[in-house]
Amino acid sequence: MDNVANLSIAYFLSALLFVQMRCTLSVLLILLREGRRHRRMLMECSSAATAVMLHFAPRTSRYRECWMRVRSKDWWERVVLKEFTDAEWREHFRMSRRSFDKLCGLMEQTLSPQDVTVRAPIPLQMRVAIALFKLSNCAEYRVIANQFGVHKSTVKKFVYSFCKGMVSSVIHSLIQAPAAEEARAIARRFEQKFSIPQIVGCIDSTHIPVLPPRDGYKDFMNRNGWPSYVLQAVVDDTYRFWNINCKMPGCAHDASVLRQSVLFDQAQLLPKEPRELSGVSVNLFILGNQAYPLLDWLMKSYADSPHVTPQQESFNDCLRSARTTMEIAFSRLKSRWKVLIKKSDFHYTFTPSVIATCCALHNFCENEKEMVSPSWTEEAAALEHGLPQPGVRSYSGSDSSDGQKIRLALTDYLQANAPLRKSVF
Structure with missing residues (x-):
């Protein structure tokens, strides 16, 4: 009788252990499936977010405060053009107003502003004056820009354009061997x-x-x-x-x-x-x-x-x-x-x-x-x-x-x- 009882208890314990192991295994499988599903969901969400950032989200550039800064052209438009004497023209541009206007006529083909521009174009006279001011004083672009009320890159562009235009089309009429x-x-x-x-x-x-x-x-x-x-x-x-x-x-x-x-x-x-x-x-x-x-x-x-x-x-x-x-x-x-x-x-x-x-x-x-x-x-x-x-x-x-x-x-x-x-x- 004792042997039968012992066998029954052993069988019961084995069955109980088997059930416990099966339950544990089932739980582990469920956890693994849930883990895979969670990781897959995270990857899909991450890919979707990346796609949205690359293709649909706005670029993270610095906000532009203004299209064009307000600069004063008062010195050129009011003082120079309206008030300067010939002596002052010679002091700043190395020639009188009459000679300056004649030089502008020579540079008209190469330095005149384009007809179609986003902003109001800078007139030919001002372009020539900026170049002459640079050549006569050798001041920094920043100083000349503040004087004329333009950006320093504009000063550099006009100086380079003036010299290139002079060399390409005007210099041959001013420097030539005598007949x-x-x-x-x-x-x-x-x-x-x-x-x-x-x-x-x-x-x-x-x-x-x-x-x-x-x-x-x-x-x-x-x-x-x-x-x-x-x-x-x-x-x-x-x-x-x-x-x-x-x-x-x-x-x-x-x-x-x-x-x-x-x-x-x-x-x-x-x-x-x-x-x-x-x-x-x-x-x-x-x-x-x-x-x-x-x-x-x-x-x-x-x-x-x-x-x-x-x-x-x-x-x-x-x-x-x-x-x-x-x-x-x-x-x-x-x-x-x-x-x-x-x-x-x-x-x-x-x-x-x-x-x-x-x-x-x-x-x-x-x-x-x-x-x-x-x-x-x-x-x-x-x-x-x-x-x-x-x-x-x-x-x-x-x-x-x-x-x-x-x-x-x-x-x-x-x-x-x-x-x-x-x-x-």
Whole structure:
């Protein structure tokens, strides 16, 4: 009986354990199914929310407070256009109101506002004035923007557009080599002033500050240790440029700049107008300094030597006197446009366009008889002390035989037709 009772109890306990295990397993399966269903629901909700955020939700950008800020154009519209005298126009824009209006006419095709714009377009006169103000003062874009009541990006856009338009369409009418008749007139005036015949222009170079690139920085460093472009120019007796080249970096020698220029490549196209001097046929020529080679169309002085004759010394002195026109032209150019003597914020690839624009504007002012204020010259001279010009490096190559013959003929002509002059340099 005891065995039967024990078996019954064991069976009962086994059954109870089986039922408990089955219930536990069922609960676990239910929990697993619920867990999967919950995770699936979360993933679906997450995917739906992501889709809504990416495709339907608004972008989380900064709220724009206003479409255009209110800026005052009172200084330009009321003070400048209505109250400025010619002296004030020259002080701020380097030319009188009459000349300014004429310049606006030249720039009308390239700088006029578009017909269809979102906002009221800035008029042509204001665009030209902004560019001239920048070139004459080299002020920051922010300062000019506050002065004219526009944004600084607008100032930069107008300055770049003005220079590009000047270089592309206007500069060729303001800077060009003289034709035969004009060349003869230039030579006559040079001879009347300095006794040397057949001079059609003077050539020299000056260094213009530039913001150089990080790569190739050393190429722009001149001998005085500051980065620059070399501006090579030829001027006539009225201080107007008729040829310029401003694409070579500051490390280049003047003779190398000449050989890389259009002037050198097309020298045979210059007016000849030969004239018999001391038995030698002498064409029109350009005066240079010791940095340039002696050619049949480019004259320079005799090299300093104890063996220089009085006649040669007199020739050197007359030549130096004639070349003062070059110094005066560069002085007037930089006095008007101070952007050429300050470290500007233009990109180095755009700086040649700025230089060419200033040269064209210089010619425009000279044509319109616009005077240079002595205060501008004094200020420019003070600024140039901070960036002194490199000295002249003499040309080390050989001179042409034709050039030597012409220089000797000119020396004999001066000896026969002009009193000997002793150099004071």
